[in-house]
Amino acid sequence: MxxxxxxxxxxxxxxxxxxxxxxxxxxxxxxxxxxxxxxxxxxxxxxxxxxxxxxxxxxxxxxxxxxxxxxxxxxxDYEHYLANQVLPPIERLCEPIEGTDRARLAECLGLDPGRYRISGSTPAGSTLTTLDSLVSDAERFRDVAPFLVRCRGCAGQMAFPPIYDRDVCDRIPICT
Structure with a gap:
């Protein structure tokens, strides 16, 4: 610096x-x-x-x-630089990713995760859930455009079925 x-x-x-x-x-x-x-x-x-x-x-x-x-x-003092200059931007970048939190990111950087845990006012024994976890995948992703796969052999395209629709996954045609 x-x-x-x-x-x-x-x-x-x-x-x-x-x-x-x-x-x-x-x-x-x-x-x-x-x-x-x-x-x-x-x-x-x-x-x-x-x-x-x-x-x-x-x-x-x-x-x-x-x-x-x-x-x-x-x-x-690598810990100082990791905690004050590396962790904050990584935390901002990863904020939209479900399941990430400050303590987990700190642990991935080799820092003590205990120093970065957020102590909240959650009653003992209760868990926090997000709205996304209460909605089925089919409902949550219904407006998402399908992922198109192009065959290198025949140059045809097909929509790749969503992973939550397991029955369709078993019937995916394979070009030869």
């Missing part, structure tokens, strides 16, 4: 909460230059044995050169 300084790093009243300012202040303390208008690159890291959740975000921001000098003492 990288962020432009809007003022000199010492002029920020809330510097301890802003990762790019923390990196700029450390850079200046080591004799480097950081002033208004500079773009400050940083990466969120974790020290060995350190937990992502327990450390302030700005304290975990490191300049790429700091990571190189640390010689393996710091590792990129």
């Amino acid at each position: 990288a962020q432009r300084l809007g003022k000199n790093p010492e002029d920020y009243p809330d510097a301890k909460f802003q990762p790019h300012v923390q990196v700029a202040l450390r850079l200046k303390a080591k004799g480097g230059s950081a002033r208004n208008g500079d773009v400050i690159p940083y990466v969120f890291c974790v020290a060995p044995g350190e937990e992502t959740v327990k450390t302030a975000q700005a304290d975990r921001a490191k300049h790429p050169d700091e990571i190189k000098r640390a010689a393996g003492e710091l590792t990129v």
